[in-house]
Amino acid sequence: MNKEEQVIMGFRDLLNKLVWLNKYKMEKSLKGYKPTEVHCIEYIGNNVDANVTKLAESFYMTRSAMSKLTKKLMQKGLIESYQKPDNKKEIYFRLTEQGKVIYKIHEELHKEFRERDKAVFEQVTEEQFDGMLSFVEKYSKHLDAEIKKLGIDMKSE
Template sequence: MDRRQQLVSELMDLCHEITWLNKPILEKALSDYTLSEIELIEHIALIPYANVTKLAAASYMTRGAISKLTKKLMNKGLIESYQQTDNKKEIYFRLTNKGQQVNQIHQELHHTFLERDQIVFENMTDDEFDTVFRFIGRYRHHLKNITRE
């Protein structure tokens, strides 16, 4: 296996291991919600004027899938839709109080995971972080260019 393939394989394995370790904790703390719902709630909290198009891009899902998921979240009372006074065409989403509570629990779990994994990061230098960020940025930029073609 060449080094490129080994690096991609290691990155994918790392992502799978993190998911495997965190998923049961997330599911226990937020048992009424799917991981897709939790992630969409997080995106709505982070993205200004979150609409179907922005959420689809951020979630790597189709607009149709996002439409279905936002309807589910609205039915559960986690999000609400709204329109800007100057743009009646576009529909945006924001968290309700209940949605903010779910997002808060999710963010606290992220913090717990970072504390659990602190030993991995405590000896990393700024240069090491920068190198990893540059690599990930280049790779993501490359993949985005492929999807645009």
């Protein structure tokens, strides 16, 4: 296996582990709340005027899925919807007080995760950080361009 694949597969494997472990911890601290739900609460807490479409784009999921998820979160009383006077189509979400509690707990957990992994990041030099970030940026832009090409092809079909 060449280095390119090692990097990609290495990171894929790493993120799998990270997600798995953090999910485990999260289910312990936030019993009854699924990772996706918490993730959704996090996004709504961080972004004003979040709606189904923005959530879907951010999570690489369908509007369909997000519509169902937000519905559930509303039923649980964690988020509430609102509209703007000049727009009767878009529906925005914000956290309820109860939702904010979950948000805070989630934030604390994240702090805990950072603390747990601090030792690893302390070993990384500034050059390595910058190298990784520049790689991510370049590759990401490259893929954006490829996806854009796709968009054109899709409509010309």
